[in-house]
Amino acid sequence: MFSPLRRPALTRSVLKRAIQQNHRSTICSKPPKEKIGPMQSVFALCVFAVTLLAPAGWIMHHIPNYRQRSPPQP
Structure with a gap:
C-alpha cells in the first residue's frame, strides 16, 4: 500500500511541534547598554x-x- 519513497503527510500539529522543538530562543534578559534617544531615531528615519x-x-x-x-540606435 505505502511506497517506501513516499513519506506520510505531516499534520499541522506534528509540524508545529517539530518547529517549536528545534527553535532556539534569542531573548535577552538585560536592558540595553546604551539607550537610543529620539534625535537618533529621527535622524535614522530621515536618512x-x-x-x-x-x-x-x-x-x-x-x-x-x-x-x-x-x-537608442541598435
Missing part, C-alpha cells in the same frame, strides 16, 4: 526616507528630458 525617495524624485524630475530623447 532612510531620503535614501528611498531621492532616486525616485530625481527620475520624476527628469521625465520630460527622458521623453524628448530619441530612442
Whole structure:
C-alpha cells in the first residue's frame, strides 16, 4: 500500500511541534547598554526616507528630458 519513497503527510500539529522543538530562543534578559534617544531615531528615519525617495524624485524630475530623447540606435 505505502511506497517506501513516499513519506506520510505531516499534520499541522506534528509540524508545529517539530518547529517549536528545534527553535532556539534569542531573548535577552538585560536592558540595553546604551539607550537610543529620539534625535537618533529621527535622524535614522530621515536618512532612510531620503535614501528611498531621492532616486525616485530625481527620475520624476527628469521625465520630460527622458521623453524628448530619441530612442537608442541598435
